[in-house]
Amino acid sequence: MHSLATLRKAHEVHDQLPDQLLRVYRFAMHLCRDQHLAEDLAQEAMFRAMRQRDSLHEPRALQVWLLRIVENLWRDWCRCHGKRGVSMLQCDPADAQLEPVEQLSLSDEVERAVAAMNQLPERQRVVLHLIACEELSIAETSEVLQITRQAVRSSLSLARAQMRRMLMPPAATNTEYSSGQEQ
Amino acid sequence: MTPEDQWNERIEGRLRQAHEQIHFRQEWAEKLLHELNHCAKPQHPKPQISLLPNVQNTGVHWRIALTLVAAMLVVVGSGIWLVRLDSNSDSLAFELPHSNDATDSEPGVGEPYSKQKSRTTESRLAAMQTVSPSVAQQAAVSVNRRGETIAVKPAADYLAARLSTDDPEFEIYVVLPTVKTDLLTEPH
Numbered sequence: 001m002h003s004l005a006t007l008r009k010a011h012e013v014h015d016q017l018p019d020q021l022l023r024v025y026r027f028a029m030h031l032c033r034d035q036h037l038a039e040d041l042a043q044e045a046m047f048r049a050m051r052q053r054d055s056l057h058e059p060r061a062l063q064v065w066l067l068r069i070v071e072n073l074w075r076d077w078c079r080c081h082g083k084r085g086v087s088m089l090q091c092d093p094a095d096a097q098l099e100p101v102e103q104l105s106l107s108d109e110v111e112r113a114v115a116a117m118n119q120l121p122e123r124q125r126v127v128l129h130l131i132a133c134e135e136l137s138i139a140e141t142s143e144v145l146q147i148t149r150q151a152v153r154s155s156l157s158l159a160r161a162q163m164r165r166m167l168m169p170p171a172a173t174n175t176e177y178s179s180g181q182e183q
Numbered sequence: 184m185t186p187e188d189q190w191n192e193r194i195e196g197r198l199r200q201a202h203e204q205i206h207f208r209q210e211w212a213e214k215l216l217h218e219l220n221h222c223a224k225p226q227h228p229k230p231q232i233s234l235l236p237n238v239q240n241t242g243v244h245w246r247i248a249l250t251l252v253a254a255m256l257v258v259v260g261s262g263i264w265l266v267r268l269d270s271n272s273d274s275l276a277f278e279l280p281h282s283n284d285a286t287d288s289e290p291g292v293g294e295p296y297s298k299q300k301s302r303t304t305e306s307r308l309a310a311m312q313t314v315s316p317s318v319a320q321q322a323a324v325s326v327n328r329r330g331e332t333i334a335v336k337p338a339a340d341y342l343a344a345r346l347s348t349d350d351p352e353f354e355i356y357v358v359l360p361t362v363k364t365d366l367l368t369e370p371h
Contacts, residue, residue: 018216025207039207043215050222113197132195133202160191167194 016062017046017053023134024066030129031074041077045069067134067144071126116166117159124159127152 021042028041048069049062056065117125123145130141138156142149184192 017219021212021216022207025212026202026205029205030202035208039211042207046215046219047222050219110197110201113194114201116194117198128195128198129202132198135199163194164187164190168190 017049020063020066021046023063024070027067027129027134028070028074030133031070031126032077037077041070041073044073048073063134064136064140064143067130067136068146071144071146112167113163116163119166120159120162124155124162127155128159128163131156 024045025038025042028038028045029035032038032041045066049056049066056062117128120128126145127141130136130144131138136144138149138152142152145152
């Protein structure tokens with residue numbers, strides 16, 4: 001027998017689910033880089049959330065909960081198919097040193113930033129995505145990925161360092177590196 | 184905010200811009216949301232059409248269903264067994280002891296009579312006395328020994344002779360070529 005509070009929460013989750021669809025789809029797209037697979041992942045995540053909406057104790061945590069479902073579904077998919085996601089931009093690993101963003105237009109700068117992010121190891125890439133694009137906190141990211149907060153901080157720090165290495169002008173990087181060494 | 188933080192913020196802003204350019208197919212989204220709304224509707228209890236009693240406890244329900252299935256299997260198994268038994272009934276019948284039946288039954292025309300069946304033979308012959316003399320005259324008695332006919336006598340003479348022998352190898356055949364078998368039935 002459902003209590004009134006449980007029914008109210010389930011109703012609240014149901015009302016919020018459509019608003020989360022775009023976020024869920026984008027995260028799925030970020031993970032798998034395939035439109036059809038992202039649709040499948042997002043759809044399954046939404047249906048799972050709908051079926052298990054009674055188990056969500058705090059409707060405000062719906063976003064984190066949904067992203068975690070997507071992440072789990074993606075892991076299951078990779079496990080079943082024995083492979084990882086492919087890079088959408090198909091960047092050549094040899095092209096790791098990208099053109100500095102200072103010399104680019106806005107659209108090119110966006111494109112280069114995405115390309116640089118796609119060069120990152122998967123854990124760092126997903127952490128950076130959740131922090132930068134989904135605007136989650138360290139705690140929320142650790143909950144989505146089911147890793148410790150320290151691991152999130154570490155991955156985020158490494159990701160940012162890699163991004164700087166790939167996108168900052170060499171002079172700036174050298175300056176930063178030498179100033180860091182002097183310290 | 185350090186220059187490094189500013190740079191991080193700038194790049195992550197670009198990433199966010201790229202991220203916000205991702206859009207799903209409207210048709211897919213509408214269909215999905217429609218399905219989600221359909222799933223979210225409260226399910227009205229469907230009218231239950233069942234031969235089973237209306238038991239609220241699902242476990243009991245299952246137990247009743249399993250019992251019925253088990254009973255059906257027993258019935259079907261018994262049916263198969265009975266059919267098999269019926270198909271083999273001839274052989275089984277031959278295996279049954281039937282000495283009493285053989286002794287008591289009336290032999291037909293041409294059936295052998297051994298000495299051990301003399302009582303029956305006697306009764307048959309006695310029965311023949313009840314038929315009209317003209318019919319009895321047409322009957323004959325074949326006396327065989329070891330499968331070989333040693334004498335064929337008119338029934339009337341046979342009756343008169345009152346065949347008696349202790350030799351178990353004698354077989355007596357009643358030969359009634361024109362007389363119906365009901366002639367040989369026991370008098371009531």
